Amino acid sequence: MSPKLPLRHVRGRVAEQAAADWIAQRGFRVLWRNLRIGALELDLVAKKDDLVVIVEVRTRGARSFESALSSVSITKQRTLLRAARALWRKYLSKMADVTRVRIDVAAVTLGPVEPQIEWIAGAITEQGRM
Numbered sequence: 001m002s003p004k005l006p007l008r009h010v011r012g013r014v015a016e017q018a019a020a021d022w023i024a025q026r027g028f029r030v031l032w033r034n035l036r037i038g039a040l041e042l043d044l045v046a047k048k049d050d051l052v053v054i055v056e057v058r059t060r061g062a063r064s065f066e067s068a069l070s071s072v073s074i075t076k077q078r079t080l081l082r083a084a085r086a087l088w089r090k091y092l093s094k095m096a097d098v099t100r101v102r103i104d105v106a107a108v109t110l111g112p113v114e115p116q117i118e119w120i121a122g123a124i125t126e127q128g129r130m
Contacts, residue, residue, distance in 0.1 A: 015059035015108035016043055018115040022106065028053065037090060040083040044106075050099040052092055054084055056124075057106045072105055077124050 005013075020030050028046035035042045044055035058071050080103055092098045105123040109116045 011059050011110055012057070014110060015106075015115060016057050018108050018117060019055055019057045019106040020044055020046075022117050022119065023053065023055065035087070037083060037086045040079065040086060042080075042083050042087065045087065047098070050097055052087075052098050052101050053121075054080065054087065054101065054103045055106050056080055056103065057108060059108050059110060072123075080124055081126060 016033065020033065023044070023046045024030060026048075028048040030044060030046045031052070032042065032045040035045055042054050043057040044053075046053050046055065056072060056076070060066065060071070084101055084103055088101060092101060102122050103124040105120045107118040107120070109118075
């Protein structure tokens with residue numbers, strides 16, 4: 001018998017599945033979920049043609065005080081940039097058909113019916129952050 005997951009983890013898994021479904025419906029193939037690179041973790045990594053998208057999935061309940069997007073702190077943004085560089089060094093630089101990497105944020109609000117997703121493509125870059 002497996003231990004019961006805390007509600008926060010269950011919500012996170014539901015949100016990550018919703019984000020994975022959303023990006024797959026747009027022609028991307030999910031390469032990794034919850035990929036660990038050293039101490040860093042990436043929620044989703046997906047690929048379409050020469051583009052690899054790293055997706056940071058943020059979840060909030062419908063009545064949360066802080067929005068999912070505003071919960072991506074400067075520290076988290078820096079961590080995602082560091083993880084993207086590590087992902088490039090470890091895996092993506094060896095994939096001849098990958099020429100671009102983008103970091104998106106998927107803000108998932110869990111409601112009574114189905115998750116609502118606000119997707120921001122290119123939300124975090126080396127030049128400017130959210």
